[in-house]
Amino acid sequence: MKRVREKGVSRYELVIFDFDGTLADSAAWMMRAVNPMARRYGFKTVTDEEIEMLRGRSTREVIRYLGVSPWKLPLIARAGKKLMAADAHTIPLFPETAKMLRALHAAGVKIAVVSSNSEEVIRRVLGPDLAELISLYACGASLFGKARKFKQVTARGVSRDRVICIGDETRDIEAARAVGLDCGAVGWGYAKPSILAQHRPTVSFNSMSEIISYVAASNARGGGD
DSSP: OOOOOGGGOOOOSEEEEOOBTTTBOOHHHHHHHHHHHHHHHTOOOOOHHHHHHHTTSOHHHHHHHHTOOGGGHHHHHHHHHHHHHHTGGGOOBOTTHHHHHHHHHHTTOEEEEEESSOHHHHHHHHOHHHHTTOSEEEEOOOTTOHHHHHHHHHTTSOOGGGEEEEESSHHHHHHHHHTTOEEEEETTSSSOHHHHHHTOOSEEESSHHHHIIIIIIHHHHOOOO
16 A cells, blocks of 8 residues: 555545446346356356356456457457446446545545446436536446556546546456556455455555545645645
8 A cells, every 4th residue: 555645544636436346236237147148159157156256366367267268358348338238227336336426526536437338327327416426437448448548537637646546356456557546446346355455456445435534535634745
């Protein structure tokens, strides 16, 4: 963990969130979709026990275990987005998502969403009021293409040392590190906290209230570095 300032809390001007597994509780939908997608695109179907085991593996290890050919990843991603668009009304936000986004916004923190999901689906799941709190959407990222999206977001005037990326998978940590950004790992999404810890995020969060305290409370205090 780095750059913990006075009073033990870091300060950020921009928080870049992942969506699925971080703001939205889409795990149940993912588990329903994985085996139909596997049969359609010729990769390994999995049991509930295997799904639980894979939560303790990195994203790259999951892809290898399923036997997904790299060239099929864009096809699978496009098909998945279409299916999720049809089911967006069934996907809930995590219970504390609305409170957290409002608290960050009230503290003057800019909020962005970088996701492989579509902006249309994200806005529908968030609802109009929460969707308006997001300053920037950078959506449609490829499975391992978030680093490029992070670059696009941070090219808009916020110093990189005032940005933190928050997600629930090892690929989120890898992408943030690739472009020199701090990264927060959440313990309520797809990947188990143990595998996220192995990838050494800047900070780990066990609840959304911890995100508010870590980011918004310090920002609201004002003052210089």
